[in-house]
Amino acid sequence: MKVIKTIAEMREVRRSIDKDVGFVPTMGYLHDGHLALAAQAKKENPVVMASIFVNPTQFGPREDLAGYPRDIPRDLKMLESVKTDFVFIPPAEEMYPPRASTWVNVEKVTDRLEGAVRPGHFRGVATVVTKLFNIVQPTRAYFGQKDAQQCVVIKRMVTDLDMDLEVVICPTVREKDGLAMSSRNTYLKPDERKAATVLYQSLKLAERLYTEGERNAETIRRKMADLIKQQPLANIDYISIAHNETLEELDVVKPPALISLVVKIGRPRLLDNIILK
Numbered sequence: 001m002k003v004i005k006t007i008a009e010m011r012e013v014r015r016s017i018d019k020d021v022g023f024v025p026t027m028g029y030l031h032d033g034h035l036a037l038a039a040q041a042k043k044e045n046p047v048v049m050a051s052i053f054v055n056p057t058q059f060g061p062r063e064d065l066a067g068y069p070r071d072i073p074r075d076l077k078m079l080e081s082v083k084t085d086f087v088f089i090p091p092a093e094e095m096y097p098p099r100a101s102t103w104v105n106v107e108k109v110t111d112r113l114e115g116a117v118r119p120g121h122f123r124g125v126a127t128v129v130t131k132l133f134n135i136v137q138p139t140r141a142y143f144g145q146k147d148a149q150q151c152v153v154i155k156r157m158v159t160d161l162d163m164d165l166e167v168v169i170c171p172t173v174r175e176k177d178g179l180a181m182s183s184r185n186t187y188l189k190p191d192e193r194k195a196a197t198v199l200y201q202s203l204k205l206a207e208r209l210y211t212e213g214e215r216n217a218e219t220i221r222r223k224m225a226d227l228i229k230q231q232p233l234a235n236i237d238y239i240s241i242a243h244n245e246t247l248e249e250l251d252v253v254k255p256p257a258l259i260s261l262v263v264k265i266g267r268p269r270l271l272d273n274i275i276l277k
Contacts, residue, residue, distance in 0.1 A: 001080045004088050007095075007135050013086060014137050019046040023138030025129060028052040029069040030078045033173035033181040037142040038082045040170050049136055050079050051088040053095065058124030069186055088136065095131060104130045106153050106160070112247045113149050113240055113260065114271075122153050129154055130161070138165050146172040146180045148260050148273040152247060172272070174200070184268040192266040195233040199263055199272045202227045206241075206259050210276055217241040217250045220259075228263060237262035237269060244275055 004010045014021070022041030026034050041048045052075055059065040072089065079087055104126040109115075115122050133141065143151050155167050173181050178200030179193075188196060202224040209220050221239045228234050242249050244256040253276065260273035 001076070001084055002086050003076065004086060005090060005094075007090065010086075010088050010090075010135050014135075017047055020139040021045055021047045021049055021136065023132075023136050023141045024048070024050040024084075025132050025141065025143075026050060026052055026075075027054045027068070027183070028075050029071055029183040029186070030075045031173075031181045031183065031185075033144050033146065035078060035082050036173050037144060037170055038079060038084050040168065041140065041142050042083055044168070045140060047086075048084050049086040049088060049138065050084050051090075051132055051136070053088075053090055053092075053128070053132075055095075055124055055128040056092055057096070057127060058121050060118055060120065063118075069183055088132075095128065103127050104157065104161075106157050109149070109152050109156055109245075109247050112242070112249075113238065114262070115149070117237065117262070122150075125150060126153060126157050130157065133158075133163060133165060140166045140168050142168045142170060144172060145169050145273070145275075146182065146271065148258055148271075148275075149247065152245065178204075180270075180272045182268075182270065184270070187267040189266055192233055195231050196263075196265050196270055198228050198231040198234055199261060199270055202239075202261065203259060203272060203274045207274060207276065210253060215253050217253050220253065224261070228261075233265050235264045237264055 022045030024037045024041055038048060054068050056065055103123050105123050106126050110122040151169050158167050177197045179196050205227055206220050206224050214220055224239050225236055228236055239261045241253055241257055241259050244258045250257060255276045257276045258273055262269050262271050
């Protein structure tokens with residue numbers, strides 16, 4: 001596995017490869033969810049590249065950029081264990097030179113959910129992902145369903161800008177008790193970690209209600225909220241039942257519907273979702 005730190009070297013390496021390339025962009029501090037993306041990329045492409053870059057432009061002024069967990073040596077060992085071929089680890093000044101002033105804005109689907117709560121977040125995401133795609137030139141890029149809105153935004157961007165690659169969305173990888181794997185789970189104290197299982201429990205409740213015939217979205221949202229409120233450490237940010245592509249809220253649930261929520265437990269805001277099919 002080769003580690004690359006500059007854009008020039010990354011481009012030189014890419015020009016030397018005449019095979020399909022699978023690409024897994026990450027912000028590091030990897031977990032089994034990231035490894036599942038790399039493993040899927042390995043199945044579908046002869047060459048796999050990953051990136052590790054904590055993107056400063058997607059963090060708000062009161063968010064945890066400085067405190068975001070980092071452990072590059074550990075990350076490299078994990079990526080090597082799933083036979084990743086190249087890892088791109090650029091410094092911030094390489095990705096954002098001093099006079100850089102160009103941004104990528106994806107409209108409409110960024111107005112809701114995380115986009116409403118975190119202004120500018122998806123501008124940072126779309127910009128850095130566009131830059132990484134331009135540098136790496138992947139055949140396929142792999143993202144996890146846990147970050148559902150991010151997946152919607154990136155797919156919209158790739159379609160609208162006629163980017164020549166396939167976006168592959170892989171299922172959320174969960175702990176045994178259902179908690180979606182996330183680098184931010186490391187912030188949870190033991191009692192908070194136990195409380196965090198209520199997110200998946202509420203999603204499974206919504207799924208069961210739908211299976212049993214409930215179609216009123218507000219009823220499902222209310223019953224999810226009632227379950228979460230039974231957990232004293234949980235504070236609901238939002239619960240959404242929306243169209244899977246436009247992210248417009250639904251009054252009547254019909255597939256494919258995205259049920260997503262953000263709940264603050266202790267320090268982190270935890271995201272999770274399921275898709276009703």
